[in-house]
Amino acid sequence: MIDIKKVQKQILEATPVLGRESVPILDAVRRVLVQDIIVAEDLPASDISAMDGYAVSHTSLRSVSKQNPAYFKIIGESPAGKPCGAIVKEGEAVRIMTGGLVPEGADTVVKVEDTIEEDGYVICSIDPGCGEGIRFKGESLQTGEVVLHAGDVISPLEVGALASLRRAYVYVHRKPLVAILSTGDELSDFHEPPSPSKAMCSNLYALAAQVVEAGAKPLCIGIVQDDLEELQSQLYEALHADVIITSGGTSKGKYDLVHKAFSSLDMKMKFTNIFDKPGKPTVFGTIRKKLVFGLPGNPSATMLSFEQFIRPALLKMMGFQNISNASHNTNDPFSLIDSFNYGQGGNKEHHRAPQIPLGKTLSGNDNKYLKKKKQVCNTMPGCLKIVGR
Ligand SMILES: Nc1nc2c(c(=O)[nH]1)N[C@H]1C(S)=C(S)[C@@H](COP(=O)(O)OP(=O)(O)OC[C@H]3O[C@@H](n4cnc5c(N)ncnc54)[C@H](O)[C@@H]3O)O[C@H]1N2
Numbered sequence: 037m038i039d040i041k042k043v044q045k046q047i048l049e050a051t052p053v054l055g056r057e058s059v060p061i062l063d064a065v066r067r068v069l070v071q072d073i074i075v076a077e078d079l080p081a082s083d084i085s086a087m088d089g090y091a092v093s094h095t096s097l098r099s100v101s102k103q104n105p106a107y108f109k110i111i112g113e114s115p116a117g118k119p120c121g122a123i124v125k126e127g128e129a130v131r132i133m134t135g136g137l138v139p140e141g142a143d144t145v146v147k148v149e150d151t152i153e154e155d156g157y158v159i160c161s162i163d164p165g166c167g168e169g170i171r172f173k174g175e176s177l178q179t180g181e182v183v184l185h186a187g188d189v190i191s192p193l194e195v196g197a198l199a200s201l202r203r204a205y206v207y208v209h210r211k212p213l214v215a216i217l218s219t220g221d222e223l224s225d226f227h228e229p230p231s232p233s234k235a236m237c238s239n240l241y242a243l244a245a246q247v248v249e250a251g252a253k254p255l256c257i258g259i260v261q262d263d264l265e266e267l268q269s270q271l272y273e274a275l276h277a278d279v280i281i282t283s284g285g286t287s288k289g290k291y292d293l294v295h296k297a298f299s300s301l302d303m304k305m306k307f308t309n310i311f312d313k314p315g316k317p318t319v320f321g322t323i324r325k326k327l328v329f330g331l332p333g334n335p336s337a338t339m340l341s342f343e344q345f346i347r348p349a350l351l352k353m354m355g356f357q358n359i360s361n362a363s364h365n366t367n368d369p370f371s372l373i374d375s376f377n378y379g380q381g382g383n384k385e386h387h388r389a390p391q392i393p394l395g396k397t398l399s400g401n402d403n404k405y406l407k408k409k410k411q412v413c414n415t416m417p418g419c420l421k422i423v424g425r
């Protein structure tokens with residue numbers, strides 16, 4: 037048996053980073069960019085007004101004051117999206133709206149609140165300073181600038197930047213396809229009637245949801261009976277996925293066939309048992325370089341093993357680099373009380389303790405899950421996630 041840290045390290049060492057695919061920018065959210073994004077055209081592409089006001093040449097505004105206002109003849113209008121062809125000379129102004137193109141000859145926009153318009157003239161008694169009220173060409177982004185880098189994670193901010201650069205598609209790391217199989221003759225699915233001897237194969241759905249939440253693509257293969265040939269053939273079919281997860285059949289029972297099926301497919305076994313519970317009988321190896329995880333059937337063990345071992349691998353496949361050893365936050369249903377040396381043989385056992393603040397000391401009466409008095413609540417040690425996610 038090996039400990040969680042070693043297991044996590046072994047898994048990440050065997051995990052490849054997947055190649056790239058081009059996707060529409062909205063499909064790139066929470067995914068990792070594979071290319072640098074270089075600005076092809078200045079942003080803004082021309083000088084545009086940052087204010088509703090009047091575009092003038094600053095030379096006409098020098099030495100204006102309340103006592104000595106400047107008068108400008110209005111020679112045209114530049115609403116947003118409809119440029120004005122006029123050329124502004126000294127003593128002239130163009131009425132301009134926010135986002136409107138600044139006409140030739142103008143270098144300053146006086147905002148409307150600082151002016152009075154009368155009989156085709158605008159009167160200005162304040163000098164806002166040369167260049168005020170204008171967003172100049174290239175002020176936000178300049179041609180040739182690297183605005184996003186390979187390895188960046190796309191969030192709405194990056195989508196906005198990409199859209200403003202007119203990039204409809206970007207290259208990101210491919211999402212792993214994760215085949216999920218549930219093994220066990222006792223399992224049934226929604227379409228089957230309930231029976232006392234059957235258990236609903238909830239793991240199939242819980243695992244698929246975890247795969248989705250991690251950002252990968254689930255492929256629910258369904259229930260596979262406790263039959264070696266069927267298991268072998270379903271696993272063989274599943275090899276077109278990037279990752280295979282089975283649940284159940286990993287233990288020592290007569291009908292626990294997962295080990296045999298893996299061996300028959302020449303699995304390169306990395307480990308078969310971990311030191312901690314839940315999740316003790318977890319199996320991991322590779323078949324034709326595909327990652328294969330055999331998770332125990334107990335639903336809480338299945339989900340915890342996914343969080344500890346599979347989620348980090350999926351994140352690595354999708355190009356995330358900042359995978360750290362940060363623990364889960366305590367609002368997570370996987371928050372656990374850590375009761376060291378609790379199990380027989382001295383292995384760690386983690387008991388569920390939903391939504392208890394990190395570090396809080398609890399008395400034995402606080403929670404039905406507590407078996408000892410005065411245990412310090414902790415999150416699952418060694419659980420990997422992206423920092424800041
Ligand atoms: N002799 C020993 N027996 C067991 C050991 C051991 O060391 N020696 N380990 C125990 C531990 S720890 C675990 S965990 C389980 C793991 O068993 P399996 O992986 O073989 O799982 P199953 O026996 O197939 O199922 C266990 C339990 O979970 C239910 N299950 C299975 N699949 C699903 C599913 N898709 N959805 C919902 N529930 C599922 C199943 O009905 C069983 O109740 O072994 C212990 N035994």
Ligand code: MOO
Nearest residue numbers: 313314315316337
């Ligand atoms: O190790 Mo078992 O996975 O439930 O406790």
